[in-house]
Amino acid sequence: MNVLITGYFNDDSKQRVVQSFPHDWQIHIIEPQLIEQFIGDAEVLIPEHIQVNEALLDQAQSLKLVQTGAGYDNVDIEACTKRGIWVSNAAGVNANAVAEHIMALILNHYKNISYLDRFMKHKGDETKLSYTGGELSGLTIGTIGYGAIGSRVGKFAQAFNMKVLAYDNNPSLSSDGVELVDLDILLAHSDIVTINIFLNEETRNLVDRTFLSKMKSNAVLVNTARGPIVCEPDLIEALKNGVIGGACLDVFTEEPLSLDSELRSLDNVTLTPHTAGMPDGMKFHETRYRFFVSNINRVMGNEPPQNNLNQI
Known part of the structure; x- marks a missing residue:
């Protein structure tokens, strides 16, 4: 499983995030401006500070799931649905x-x-x-x-x-x-x-x-x-x-x-620097990442993700 995460993370946060996923998954944490270099191989996208729109999705040939935190205003749900890509948010988790x-x-x-x-x-x-x-x-x-x-x-x-x-x-x-x-x-x-x-x-x-x-x-x-x-x-x-x-x-x-x-x-x-939902440290919340892993496993098993925002 190839998971792509965009946003601004320090080294300690990156390490904690990567460790929250199964060890045999490929986890790429990149700054938003590098998205085009990685989106082609991504099967799961966890997007911050980017717009998941038609132009980006045209480059996302392997994408199966866009998983957001609570908010999803940066995701074109209709465009994802047309391409058979699930969109889920983590509302309520944090x-x-x-x-x-x-x-x-x-x-x-x-x-x-x-x-x-x-x-x-x-x-x-x-x-x-x-x-x-x-x-x-x-x-x-x-x-x-x-x-x-x-x-x-x-x-x-x-x-x-x-x-x-x-x-x-x-x-x-x-x-x-x-x-x-x-x-x-x-x-x-x-x-x-x-x-x-x-x-x-x-x-x-x-x-x-x-x-x-x-x-x-x-x-x-x-x-x-x-x-x-x-x-x-x-x-x-x-x-x-x-x-x-x-x-x-x-x-x-x-x-x-x-x-x-x-x-x-x-x-x-x-x-405060957008950390209200991150009590475990900068850019990390253990409960949220457990939810992410569970949702990804559901999609891998051909099940709809929890909190899905579209119907495929």
């Missing part, structure tokens, strides 16, 4: 990891952990320490999307004695004590707004100037879903002008995040 990361970002923001850590390590004068913090108890958190991740965030938040609002276009969801509301009500009443939806043409740039203006002036936006759901220039403007209180971001319009991005210089922003 939901707990992402939900924990969301809560960690929120706690960091309200408890000023990053600021206090830097203060202590830089040997600041503790008698002159001044900062604004807060408690989560009594705050309202609104999750846009109440699927595998959003529902876990809701449970975690309830443990902190927070009120939970949720907006989701699936009317049959079980709310478990969470109040399902429309989007405008969620934005108007939430102290924290967390994005837990897929990227598609309906959600692209959902978080724009109008969206942000409907949030509380001290509210915090959390995005661990996909960068293009947020219009970054509008968010930066809102953060600089006090339209909202802050943001916690794990994903960005372009990744890796540019070293020149204004987001890196704003004091009311917490940034």
